[in-house]
Amino acid sequence: MSNAPKNDRLLRVLRRESVDRTPVWLMRQAGRYLPEYRATRQRAGSFLAMAKNPYIACEVTLQPLARFPLDAAILFSDILTIPDAMGLELYFVDGEGPKFRHPVRDAASIAKLAVPDMETELRYVMDAVRLIRRELNDSVPLIGFSGSPWTLACYMVEGGGSKDFARIKTMALNDPAALHQLLSVNTDAVIAYLGAQRAAGAQVLQVFDTWGGVLSPEMYREFSLPYLTRIARELERGDDAQRTPLILFGKGNAPYLEELADSGAEGIGVDWLVELSEAARRTQGKVALQGNLDPAILYGSPEAIRRHVQRTLDSYATGNGTSREGHVFNLGHGMSPDMDPEHVAALVNAVHECSAR
């Protein structure tokens, strides 16, 4: 499992080594925009059935790599596997996003939560990681991932998606100790989960803080940032030369880039609401930066896509002393089902061509 992949651009950038061109992968690159994914899903029955079957998870993880010269694979799974394994019972209603049958809304239910056992309750994830690594055959690195403690807590308390996060913010105001308890057990679980994915063969690890950006700065610094930092500090990921890099992605994390750059993570993923030139200047080369094309650019023509890819690459370089090193190209958020695979091909090719050193 310790073999370096032939295409090691992503690992090299995250270890701050030089590369011949900027590596690129796309959040939700395995997904409904691909006809072969839709066919597999029809066969499997549901998203959750796909994610819980290691063979199917492996199959769809590899689908985009068969089409596009992407520089990494990312495990096909859900950000909410941990609370599901804690007993909250994840389910999906078409067009409504994820929900939990047993949300936690008071200190008593939170006190009962425990870190799941990774090789029994979350074995299907580890089996998928092992299988994908075998099938990848050291071609490109495999990225494992988890939701962030705060983002998991949002779904666990709200019971699903939310417009205003009224329930969890009420808990933050009226019973902050209970919320900290929840965030603490989530953090322990995320550390164990990412550690187990690494042991199973994941070569890069990413935390998705999808909902950190709904918090005021005061609340972000109390309820999200410290737990991200604890993950970055406590997650065992090997010695320098072989280190498994950690990327902290956060929607709306632009105000906190200086703090995130000091968290101990190797990479920070940013959304499209900040200029990469500014992000690079503010993080001063302490971390690699991943991002940050507005996913909606994929709705544009191949020419428009190429122009915006060039602009994103140049923006990073402008803030990084004219150097393209230290940049992982990605979208600022996940892809959507109605996007055109031909446009993804145009994007990947544009990144490779426009960033060649």
Add this chain to the structure above:
Amino acid sequence: MSNAPKNDRLLRVLRRESVDRTPVWLMRQAGRYLPEYRATRQRAGSFLAMAKNPYIACEVTLQPLARFPLDAAILFSDILTIPDAMGLELYFVDGEGPKFRHPVRDAASIAKLAVPDMETELRYVMDAVRLIRRELNDSVPLIGFSGSPWTLACYMVEGGGSKDFARIKTMALNDPAALHQLLSVNTDAVIAYLGAQRAAGAQVLQVFDTWGGVLSPEMYREFSLPYLTRIARELERGDDAQRTPLILFGKGNAPYLEELADSGAEGIGVDWLVELSEAARRTQGKVALQGNLDPAILYGSPEAIRRHVQRTLDSYATGNGTSREGHVFNLGHGMSPDMDPEHVAALVNAVHECSAR
């Protein structure tokens, strides 16, 4: 109509004069969280029927002022009255937000749009303004408002709310000239609309750029900011001593505060994702700042609300050389139907007590 209101704190702050305490009003202060509002709505039948009947619009505008010592009234209306008057036909589906029966999605439909006549097609709004002014009897100032050109365009092109604004962003990429034409006619209409509200008696004017924050910096500076600036420059609002102040509110506008402060507007409204201390430092006293408590704080206990009010007031002062002048207290976004009127009372009282000079 030119009589100054007895409570002129809001006007004084926006004209950068000193006040005895920080004025406060709340976005969506007339709304479903009030039982008397729900009773009126039941009688009227629908939100739109309320907004289009000047007597009812006047009644609900005044409801929160009968309960709380607020420092301003805001016209009860919708941000989408302009496109409705342009012929797009606004309607509401319960729980789904506003929709248009005839969205505009190509250059040909955009070319047909014209600025509505304010005293015929939007007469119900002007009548409401005149009626409210009469009923207010110069007690507190009346705020008129409009959606921003970009925000109107979002609804006009998408046909309703959107998660990813795919349609309008596709237009921005593939037919930017058509989108600029749409934004241009919207801007002309907003200027005429706010001018007519001023003529009818509105004493403060606010533009809501609800969706500017979904744009990348490059696209915000092309599709939202220039049109906000044109409104601030071209909207006639009288000479200095009697000037009708303009507030530009924008969700997600924190990255652009320097540019907004140079737009020519008298006030900038900000959401809760930026510290007021930072906003004040960055705008250097060029404009008054309005905001920015997370509306969810209203779910907390009265003690928690008071603590956060104090913190918000102090944050502004910290960034403004320890002075509380130049601050209009508000939420960072509108109120929600499930909020407790008692908590609103606690908020308003806390602002008044904690900010007394």
